[in-house]
Ligand code: HEM
C-alpha cells in the first residue's frame with residue numbers, strides 16, 4: 226500500500242524560488258530600482274512574501290493524491306499530439322465560460338453572479354493597476370502639453386491619454402471605480418449572508434465575513450485617499466495611506482491561507498473538465514458482475530491509485546477491488562454480504578472500513 230508523501234521540503238523550496246524570482250523581476254523591471262519608489266517598500270515585501278506563500282500552498286495542494294492525479298492527467302491529455310489544437314480550443318472555451326463569464330455562478334442566480342463579477346473584476350483590475358506601479362514596472366512622466374506619459378519597464382508607451390481628456394481622467398481614477406465595484410459586490414454578498422437561511426446555517430466568520438470586511442476596508446481607505454487629495458487638501462493623507470498599506474498587507478497575507486486561495490485554485494478546474502470529457506470518449510470499464518460499461522477505464526485506474534494512496538484497501542481477495550464493480554452491483558454485493566452475516570453487534574449495520582461508505586462513481 227502506497228501512502229501519500231508528507232515532507233513539505235519541495236513546496237517550501239518552490240515557494241522560496243518564487244519569492245526570489247519576483248524580487249529579481251522587481252529589480253530588473255524597475256531598471257535597477259531607478260523607477261522604484263522606496264515609500265512602497267512595505268507593499269513590495271508583503272507581495273514577495275505572499276507570492277512565495279501562495280506558490281508553497283499551491284504546491285502542497287497539488288501533492289494531495291486526487292489533485293495530483295487530475296493535474297498530471299490533465300496536462301498529459303492536453304499534450305496528446307493529435308489533439309493539441311482541439312484541446313487548446315476546448316480549454317479556451319472553458320476559460321471563457323467558467324472564468325471570464327462565470328456561467329457556473331450565473332446558474333445560481335443573477336444577483337449572485339453580479340456579486341462575484343463585481344468583486345472579481347474589481348480586484349483583478351485593482352491588482353493590474355497597483356502591482357506594476359508598486360514594483361516600479363510602470364511609471365508616469367509629465368511631458369509638457371502632452372500631459373502624462375506612461376513608461377512600461379522604462380520604455381515609453383504610445384500616449385493615448387493626451388492632455389486632460391476623458392480617457393486620461395478615467396485612467397487616473399481607475400482605482401476609485403474598482404473600489405466602488407468591490408464595495409458594491411461585497412455589500413451584495415454580506416446582504417445574502419445575513420438573510421439566506423442556507424448560508425446562515427453553514428457560514429463561518431473567518432471564512433465568509435473576514436474576506437469581505439478586508440476588501441471593503443481596503444477599498445474605503447483607498448477612496449479616502451482620493452477624497453483627501455482632491456477635496457481636503459491632503460488632510461490626514463499620510464495616516465490614511467498607512468492604513469491602506471496595513472490593510473493591503475493583511476489581505477495579501479490572507480491570500481494563500483483563506484477564502485481567497487480559490488482565486489488560484491479554481492482555474493485548475495479547466496483540466497478537470499478536459500479530463501471528464503476525454504474520460505467519456507475513452508475505452509470504458511466493464512463491470513465483471515453484470516457486464517455493463519459504467520465508467521472510463523482511465524478514470525477507474527486513477528481512482529484505484531488515489532484510493533491506495535489515501536490508505537484504503539478495497540481488495541476482494543480474487544485480484545479484483547470493489548471499484549471494479551458498477552455502483553449498482555456494489556450495492557447488491559454489500560446487501561448480499563450483510564444478509565449472510567450473523568445478526569450480532571453494530572457491524573451488521575455499519576460494515577468495516579474497507580467496505581463502507583466511500584462509494585463514488587466507480
Ligand atoms: C480576484 C479574483 C477573485 C476574487 C477577489 C474572488 C472573491 C470571492 C469572494 C469574496 C467570494 C465569497 C462570496 C460570498 O460571500 O458568497 C467568492 C466566491 C466564489 N468564487 Fe471567487 N473570487 C475571485 C476569483 C474567482 C475565480 C477565478 C473563480 C472560478 C474560476 C471563482 C469562483 C468562486 C465561486 C464558485 C464562489 C462561490 C460563489 C457562490 O456562492 O455562488 N472566484 N469569490
Ligand code: HEM
Pocket residue numbers: 265268272347348351352355356359397398400401403404405407440443444446447448450451454466469473
Ligand atoms: C481591492 C483592491 C484595491 C482597491 C479597491 C484599492 C483602491 C485604491 C484607491 C482608490 C487608491 C487611491 C488612488 C488615488 O488617490 O488616485 C489607492 C491607492 C493606493 N493603493 Fe490601493 N487598492 C487596492 C489594492 C491595492 C494593492 C493590492 C496594493 C499594493 C500591492 C495597493 C497599493 C496602493 C498604493 C501604493 C496607493 C497609493 C497610496 C499612496 O499615495 O501612498 N492597493 N488604492
